[in-house]
Amino acid sequence: MKETHPFATRVNAQLPGWLVKELHTYNALLPTAEDRVRLTNRLAARNYKEGNGGPFAALVVDPATGELVSVGVNVVLSSGLSSVHAEVMALSLAQARLGTWDLGSAGGRPLELVVNWRPCTMCYGALVWSGVKHLLIAGDGPECEALTGFDEGPMPTDWRAELEGRGISVTSGVLRSDAIAVFAEYGRSDALVYNARGTGARPRE
Amino acid sequence: MKETHPFATRVNAQLPGWLVKELHTYNALLPTAEDRVRLTNRLAARNYKEGNGGPFAALVVDPATGELVSVGVNVVLSSGLSSVHAEVMALSLAQARLGTWDLGSAGGRPLELVVNWRPCTMCYGALVWSGVKHLLIAGDGPECEALTGFDEGPMPTDWRAELEGRGISVTSGVLRSDAIAVFAEYGRSDALVYNARGTGARPRE
Numbered sequence: 001m002k003e004t005h006p007f008a009t010r011v012n013a014q015l016p017g018w019l020v021k022e023l024h025t026y027n028a029l030l031p032t033a034e035d036r037v038r039l040t041n042r043l044a045a046r047n048y049k050e051g052n053g054g055p056f057a058a059l060v061v062d063p064a065t066g067e068l069v070s071v072g073v074n075v076v077l078s079s080g081l082s083s084v085h086a087e088v089m090a091l092s093l094a095q096a097r098l099g100t101w102d103l104g105s106a107g108g109r110p111l112e113l114v115v116n117w118r119p120c121t122m123c124y125g126a127l128v129w130s131g132v133k134h135l136l137i138a139g140d141g142p143e144c145e146a147l148t149g150f151d152e153g154p155m156p157t158d159w160r161a162e163l164e165g166r167g168i169s170v171t172s173g174v175l176r177s178d179a180i181a182v183f184a185e186y187g188r189s190d191a192l193v194y195n196a197r198g199t200g201a202r203p204r205e
Numbered sequence: 206m207k208e209t210h211p212f213a214t215r216v217n218a219q220l221p222g223w224l225v226k227e228l229h230t231y232n233a234l235l236p237t238a239e240d241r242v243r244l245t246n247r248l249a250a251r252n253y254k255e256g257n258g259g260p261f262a263a264l265v266v267d268p269a270t271g272e273l274v275s276v277g278v279n280v281v282l283s284s285g286l287s288s289v290h291a292e293v294m295a296l297s298l299a300q301a302r303l304g305t306w307d308l309g310s311a312g313g314r315p316l317e318l319v320v321n322w323r324p325c326t327m328c329y330g331a332l333v334w335s336g337v338k339h340l341l342i343a344g345d346g347p348e349c350e351a352l353t354g355f356d357e358g359p360m361p362t363d364w365r366a367e368l369e370g371r372g373i374s375v376t377s378g379v380l381r382s383d384a385i386a387v388f389a390e391y392g393r394s395d396a397l398v399y400n401a402r403g404t405g406a407r408p409r410e
């Protein structure tokens with residue numbers, strides 16, 4: 001049917017081809033926190049080099065078994081959408097796979113979001129609404145912003161207590177130096193890879 | 206090609222059919238703030254009755270001309286994705302239409318996000334990353350949470366100054382009582398329309 005209006009009506013975002021090609025190798029369990037964060041660090045390090053977006057990756061995992069439910073990377077550049085950070089992709093893909101917007105009601109399994117650093121303001125909110133019960137992050141200090149130039153956004157002062165008050169526990173500080181090494185490498189690569197608008201300011205992807 | 210893995214790889218969300226059917230009537234300009242907020246209030250009032258999600262709607266507008274760039278409503282229930290609040294839909298659909306993740310670089314026009322109340326934590330972050338330069342909201346007090354039962358999430362104490370420090374101006378208090386009337390009507394309809402999990406707790410859609 002011919003459209004009689006100029007508006008977009010659908011939002012589509014997808015994982016990059018290089019990651020989709022790897023997914024058949026992702027059947028192994030990730031039983032330890034180190035296993036999970038190691039995967040996010042590896043994907044984050046590749047993601048920006050492939051041009052999909054920033055150096056960020058996220059997983060949804062069943063921590064009781066180590067089963068991987070979903071994998072996400074930041075696809076802001078490849079999708080042209082500013083909201084598809086790694087966490088939003090991982091949470092949305094878990095919801096698409098499990099058929100529910102509430103991951104807290106998914107078969108009685110408390111699920112975990114794994115990220116290679118503390119989420120930005122947007123993703124912090126997204127994780128609260130998703131129904132996950134645990135957040136596992138490589139770290140949460142100023143290193144990410146300092147090394148990459150990204151703004152993480154205005155966070156509430158006691159971000160961790162706000163999560164815990166909503167039934168979401170937090171583990172931080174797993175393979176922290178490995179995560180920082182990815183941000184440092186990204187920072188050094190800046191002039192070549194980014195600055196797409198030629199303004200001297202790094203875009204927030 | 207047959208998939209050899211169990212993972213979801215694409216995220217899809219779309220506007221509801223009733224809204225798509227109306228879009229051909231949306232060619233008129235919305236020159237005043239009241240024009241814009243009135244449309245969000247009307248769409249919010251219909252959205253929850255149609256079963257798409259909560260009573261929230263958002264627009265992206267060129268405030269210099271009143272041109273409507275995109276329309277969004279909350280489609281958490283109809284899409285099965287917890288992140289597709291009205292603001293995320295409106296921002297993403299504007300980016301899809303204009304072909305850029307950075308609405309601040311779209312033809313030199315400073316664009317405005319219009320919402321029928323202050324955004325939740327997630328959408329607050331999403332608007333910062335989107336490149337819009339102005340936020341227009343019907344109101345920002347406790348009435349929305351009190352009347353609807355929704356949690357807006359942990360916000361930074363000085364949310365407005367944080368936006369203004371990033372070059373995003375805020376106008377609040379336009380058709381405020383009309384917005385509140387929608388939330389009150391939603392609140393009264395609670396038992397019938399929502400509480401999908403039968404737990405007595407309202408889902409965060």
